[in-house]
Amino acid sequence: MALSRRALLSLLAAGLVRPASVQAGADPSVDRSAVPSFATTWQTPEGRFQAGLVSQTGDSLQVHDLPARGHGMASDPTGSRVAVFARRPGDFAVVFDGVTGRLLADIFAAPGRHFYGHGCFAADGTLLYATENDYEGERGVIGVYDATERFRRIGEFSSHGIGPHEICRHPDGRTLVVANGGILTHPAAPRAKLNLAEMAPSVAFVAASDGRLLHAVAPPADLHRLSLRHLDVTLDGSVVVVAQWEGNPLDQPPLVGLTRLGAPLTLVSAPQGAQQRMKNYCGSVAVSADGRSFAVTSPRGGVATLWRYDGRFLASSELRDVCAVDAMPGGFLLTSGEGWLARLHQAGLQPIARHGRRFDNHLLRLSS
Template identity: 35%
Template sequence: MQPMAIDSSRRTIVKGLLLSSAAPWFSSGCATARRDSIPTFIGCATKTRNKYMAVIADQFGQPIHQFPLLERGHGSAVNTALHHVAVFSRRPGHYFQVYHYLSGESLQLRLATRNRYFYGHGVYSSDFRRLYTTEGEVGSSRGIIGVYDAEHEYQKVAEFTGIGIGPHEIILLDNDVLAIAVGGIHTKGREPKNLATMMPSLSYLSSDGRLLEQVVLADHQMSIRHLSKGKASVYCALQNKGDLSEFPPLVYQHSFTASTKGQNMKPLQAEPEQWARFNNYIGSIATTEQWVIATSPRGNCYGIWSQQSGRLLELSRLSDASGVAAQGQTFAVSSGSGSAIMTRLNNDKKQDNQVVTPVFWDNHWSRI
């Protein structure tokens, strides 16, 4: 592991993080949880102004375990072999924290190493022994993939570079290939500094950090931020950082195989007025066996596309639609208003169930 140097500007937050990690988790959802509740979703949430938490919810979207976060959280990564979930603080994040999702116990707090910060996402290797995280270099936003040993207190064991500026979500594909959404934006804090020259990409790495392929869009101001693995493609969720009076496609598809190497990304299909509903911003993306689902908290909506045809099938309103998680023929959408939509395909018919939760969900949901 590289030595962890903590400068004076970080001492206050380090002290707070350590106090937060020592605080006991609480289970406000247990009193009303059903007996058949199963840990199913993990997401970050807002408790009150400037107070944040991570929440493990059951299959009905109701909280089982809740634990405080000092900083606003963003994404999470699930390790089903160890029953771990890593929760990442929002960019520019100072830490990630690991919990046992069955007991709610806090297991490990890992601070960003010197001159690094977290972008809010990570993914475990297929054998669950390593955790890959998207990170940036302070002062330049140079993209870094941090590699952590999940079996040895999440010590940092390696760094991968050469992917560009501003990596965001990272997912695992077949054969331990890593796909990274590289947003292309250099920031100071959260303020963008290079929108005129930004260069986003979809980058593929081997498990040992070799760059396998890097794909760019014709419009360099379409920032690639989030990813989901479909049946035969990677689906990319974008945010428009250019002319906001235009409403370009915000979801793209790309196939990564030896036979398709060098192909361009292709936009999914929707009418211009439908893309306008998303307000130039996709917040989360997920895939079932048949569908691609993308949310827009700024547009207060989510869309469902067919993977087979690439066409938009449905565009639905949901106030502050934020996270989406999918498995098999089911998906669930969370919202900052506390509502959640549970959807499944039953005998070729889509069935929606809207539930109300006591949680103001924020950013992403992951499926356990």
């Protein structure tokens, strides 16, 4: 259950809940310029929720306690500040220094809003954008926070849809790309889906300066229950979006979409066997560093699929409860809820290490 701002502050004052804090700061023995580091969240064997930085072998570079379960992360263009957002319908976010580990800010959702779990920084690092729910107004909004003034909330604008989930910065520096999942929710019934018959998912291209809608795409009417939830953007502006099907579980609709600013949405499917293993549910997507391929995870099916940049299916590999993925040298790094880290490339999946922690849904690479 999400804590309200007032309840969380009361618990903090009473000493019953610890704020997000550094348990182990940046490890001085690790040269981050030589070893890729990844921001992620997890649950410890004792049940504590944490976020931090890990190496590609899962070794902790930073550890921060969280008051509840975390979800997605965002970093500024230099990688020096990392924001971690609560899982929907959470009402907290934290920002820490990606180099020193120092806590920079606690962020609480505005009244009548909660976080959807994702955000991104402006191209110049001065603003932080977060996907949020105006749950009484039944609309999605993008909260805007001043990253130069302890992340004070300075406004919001429409996400141009319901249920905005992942948001990414377009390489033009002026546009935000938002995956509107289309599902109406309310924190009074946190996991209930209230509008499945009227779902209207979309990908919206929004002006970062004032929230104007520049372009939007949506699945065809017969696939209106294809909830578009996660996306990634290549350096040339191509967008890969992945979906979770809220319709008949016996159907096997395409779960991967390709688009760009000003272009339509093209949906693609994997071959039948791989499509079945995806279980109508994609958990995350990441584009390779060179933009030539992308990886999609399906935790319910325990499968990670690899695709060419144009949507041609390349390969699939199995890893139970796999979800988090991001690019790494030579392929992609995966983590699972069973504590595994693995490398994915076209030749297959290579286990790297296993840890006791339960890795959560997302990874964010900070350095190369």
